[in-house]
Amino acid sequence: KNEVEQSPQNLTAQEGEFITINCSYSVGISALHWLQQHPGGGIVSLFMLSSGKKKHGRLIATINIQEKHSSLHITASHPRDSAVYICAVRSPNFGNEKLTFGTGTRLTIIP
Amino acid sequence: DTGVSQNPRHKITKRGQNVTFRCDPISEHNRLYWYRQTLGQGPEFLTYFQNEAQLEKSRLLSDRFSAERPKGSFSTLEIQRTEQGDSAMYLCASSLSLYGYTFGSGTRLTVV
Numbered sequence: 001k002n003e004v005e006q007s008p009q010n011l012t013a014q015e016g017e018f019i020t021i022n023c024s025y026s027v028g029i030s031a032l033h034w035l036q037q038h039p040g041g042g043i044v045s046l047f048m049l050s051s052g053k054k055k056h057g058r059l060i061a062t063i064n065i066q067e068k069h070s071s072l073h074i075t076a077s078h079p080r081d082s083a084v085y086i087c088a089v090r091s092p093n094f095g096n097e098k099l100t101f102g103t104g105t106r107l108t109i110i111p
Numbered sequence: 112d113t114g115v116s117q118n119p120r121h122k123i124t125k126r127g128q129n130v131t132f133r134c135d136p137i138s139e140h141n142r143l144y145w146y147r148q149t150l151g152q153g154p155e156f157l158t159y160f161q162n163e164a165q166l167e168k169s170r171l172l173s174d175r176f177s178a179e180r181p182k183g184s185f186s187t188l189e190i191q192r193t194e195q196g197d198s199a200m201y202l203c204a205s206s207l208s209l210y211g212y213t214f215g216s217g218t219r220l221t222v223v
Contacts, residue, residue: 004153033212041200042216043154086153095167098144099212101153 003027006087006102014110019074021105023087026068030090033099034061034072037084046072046085079109115215117203123221124193131189132218136205140213143186145178147171148200148217157201160186193222 004025013019023032034046047054047061049070054061058077063070074081084106088099116135124130136143141162146154157176158168162183172178175193180186190197203215 035214040216041148041202041219043202043204043214045212045214048211088153097142097159097167098156099146099154101155103151103153 002102003091003100004087004089004102006085006105008105009103010106010108012108012110013077015078017077017109019077019081019107019109021072021085021087021107023070023072023102024068025070025087025089025091027089027091027093027100029065029068030092030096032063032070033088033090034070035086035088037086037104039083043086074107077109079111082107082109115203115205115213117201117215117218119218120216121219121221123223126193126195126222128193129189129191130193130220131187132201132203132220133185133187134203134205134215135185136203137207137213138184140205140207141183142206142208143180144204144206144212145186145188146202146204148202149198154200154202157188190220193220195222198222 007022032049036044049063058075060073084104086104087102118133144159145157148154158178160180175191178188200217200219202217206212
């Protein structure tokens, strides 16, 4: 079992829909990251969370430390949001330096 | 600040050849990380440096792999005697503290 699990693996939605991507983890963490990866391969950091909620434009990330769960929401989705969204955690169990990644959620927004 | 730069972007090599990748981190970042990502998977940790010291290596980093960061600035990752299983995206990231991460665009290696 992976320490970081994401759902769904693939998500297709119509433009304008509200999107939710989930991340569950099984270890104690010091921080959780949400990342975006486009087909070219480069990764962009969207959020880093250790508690609560963060918002940036149409993106919202929440975390529940007790339940070991985080969600990434996209409001008013747009085709340019199509990408792979990856959850990653930094944990003292793994030395606290490196990130342990989920396998990603491939999001496709249809115009 | 031009972000984290990785070169080359793509590399195709024959099995058995040696390859070397370069990562130039953000200049004031003291931490530098290498990850490997195979198709359909999330990245996996390979190694990390704090300044010029290599502080941790994954067991994924076999003895054919070596990484250096000679002056605490750029880093190189060398793979000797490449195998088809080495085909992957090699990602570099840097940070100044434990909590900020900036990734490069990656080097995609194809071993034929």
